[in-house]
Amino acid sequence: MKTEIVKLSQITTNAANPRQIKDEKFTKLVNSILVLPKMLELRPIVVDSALTALGGNMRYRGLLSIAEMSVTDIKTRLENNRDFTKKTPAEQAVLLEYWQKWLDKPTAIIIKASELSDAEQREFIIKDNASFGEWDFDMLANEWETEDLDDWGVDVWQKDDKTDEDNGFPSDSIRSGTLTERFVVPPFSILDSRKGYWQARKKIWRTKIGDMGESRNDALTQAPELKYKDLYQRTQQHRKSLGIGFGEYFEKHISDEVKEKENAKILSRGVSLLDPVMSEIICKWFGMENCKTFDCFAGDSVFGYVSSYLGNEFTGIELRQEQVQLNNERVAGMTAKYIHDDGQNVAVHIEADSQDLFFSCPPYYDLEKYSDLENDASNQDGYKDFLVILENAFKGAISCLKNERFAVIVVGDIRDKKTGFYYNFTDDVKRIFIENGVALYNELILIESGASTVLRAAKYMETRKIAKMHQNILVFYKGNPKNIKKKFKKIEYASEDLESFRVDSGNEPFED
Numbered sequence: 001m002k003t004e005i006v007k008l009s010q011i012t013t014n015a016a017n018p019r020q021i022k023d024e025k026f027t028k029l030v031n032s033i034l035v036l037p038k039m040l041e042l043r044p045i046v047v048d049s050a051l052t053a054l055g056g057n058m059r060y061r062g063l064l065s066i067a068e069m070s071v072t073d074i075k076t077r078l079e080n081n082r083d084f085t086k087k088t089p090a091e092q093a094v095l096l097e098y099w100q101k102w103l104d105k106p107t108a109i110i111i112k113a114s115e116l117s118d119a120e121q122r123e124f125i126i127k128d129n130a131s132f133g134e135w136d137f138d139m140l141a142n143e144w145e146t147e148d149l150d151d152w153g154v155d156v157w158q159k160d161d162k163t164d165e166d167n168g169f170p171s172d173s174i175r176s177g178t179l180t181e182r183f184v185v186p187p188f189s190i191l192d193s194r195k196g197y198w199q200a201r202k203k204i205w206r207t208k209i210g211d212m213g214e215s216r217n218d219a220l221t222q223a224p225e226l227k228y229k230d231l232y233q234r235t236q237q238h239r240k241s242l243g244i245g246f247g248e249y250f251e252k253h254i255s256d257e258v259k260e261k262e263n264a265k266i267l268s269r270g271v272s273l274l275d276p277v278m279s280e281i282i283c284k285w286f287g288m289e290n291c292k293t294f295d296c297f298a299g300d301s302v303f304g305y306v307s308s309y310l311g312n313e314f315t316g317i318e319l320r321q322e323q324v325q326l327n328n329e330r331v332a333g334m335t336a337k338y339i340h341d342d343g344q345n346v347a348v349h350i351e352a353d354s355q356d357l358f359f360s361c362p363p364y365y366d367l368e369k370y371s372d373l374e375n376d377a378s379n380q381d382g383y384k385d386f387l388v389i390l391e392n393a394f395k396g397a398i399s400c401l402k403n404e405r406f407a408v409i410v411v412g413d414i415r416d417k418k419t420g421f422y423y424n425f426t427d428d429v430k431r432i433f434i435e436n437g438v439a440l441y442n443e444l445i446l447i448e449s450g451a452s453t454v455l456r457a458a459k460y461m462e463t464r465k466i467a468k469m470h471q472n473i474l475v476f477y478k479g480n481p482k483n484i485k486k487k488f489k490k491i492e493y494a495s496e497d498l499e500s501f502r503v504d505s506g507n508e509p510f511e512d
């Protein structure tokens, strides 16, 4: 099939096209054609023998609207387009000249689907519009500018066709007024972090957290051993034989080429930090207004930052000194502080029965080794030793928590590296709490998006292991659940929120 150039007026739109485009998107499409008309050569309009558009109806409508513009209209539009302003003056002049000529004789590039039968043409109309792939949100967020994606009409953060405001957050409104309450995540046991509203909210939080004087990546990465995890593990023997630490080794023995490769890996896997939106939800659902929150395996500053930003106090205990120092710099001036100690000593630093919400995301045994420190829970000889540290720390934390309060632990099960069997870590955490008088009240599943999971999935299936893309959020209650209604403020849902829970497929609750 060959492409041809025909007069725009010869083409007619397909009245039976089921795909429509909304005003704002249409404007973006027109701008996108104006700034890159070469796209039209690569994506010709597909027509039948009567020159009715079967595919590319929107592009055709875009061209019709351009044909009605004056040269000045086009110039003004282009001058307000970010992609246009990135061009050199010479490129801009060529583009303007192109449109000036085009306006004299508006044409379109077409391709005739003459080999298709009527039935095939109907099939083509739908298939041409269907999108089979899914965006990898983390990759998009890391590798493209949101403004560019938005200008190009990529529907990444607004899959549900809502504007940011509908989703409840002009960028400075996370804390303030009714909009805060209007940011509603369906209160079901599945939290889907792949949803557009979640990703958009996450981006706002990350910008806020990254605003604190650190470059975005630095703010989101942890110690170099974590940042360059593969390298850290690969070079262990060599470092040992040289008797030097990872920092020095990295500077002296790693070539620029390898550094570049490792940095690319960090970008492509995204930042595996605690999800700030999850942190926000935990504070709002299980905390109280202006309450005291704490963590005995604090890690990075995400939870402390979010909790404090929402008006709470936060105390985090963390074993790695450098992380504590970094965190304290990031939360300087906020009501959050990090203490350098073993989480097993939490009760030494925090008064008994003084806290309103305990949150923790402990190491998942040896999944990620945080340091070589002997009391690092991730650096134990066996799973049982690891559990002992967790149990000591959690026991201490429970004693710091007031009565009639929640404890929320984020965990994910891990496999025994030798046998491939799961340890059943989530059940062990439940057991620890239950044995210490704090019973399980909710279990939520956090679904995560991740390119790496997708890539790993097929490989895993060779051994019938299902790639894990969720974490468990265990919610315990210290006290008598009958008192929850009295102690915790009612969360109001507007009728449209309730409606949206219903519409939002996949969030339909099952009968209990």
Ligand SMILES: C[S@@+](CC[C@H](N)C(=O)[O-])C[C@H]1O[C@@H](n2cnc3c(N)ncnc32)[C@H](O)[C@@H]1O
Binding pocket: 273, 274, 296, 297, 298, 299, 300, 301, 302, 303, 317, 318, 319, 320, 323, 341, 342, 343, 344, 360, 361, 362, 363, 364, 370, 371, 375, 376, 377, 378, 389
């Ligand atoms: C999974 S991370 C915490 C994730 C964290 N919530 C975040 O925002 O990144 C676990 C943390 O526990 C720390 N850790 C390990 N053993 C510890 C111990 N005995 N006491 C305190 N912290 C410990 C590790 O250094 C690591 O930073």
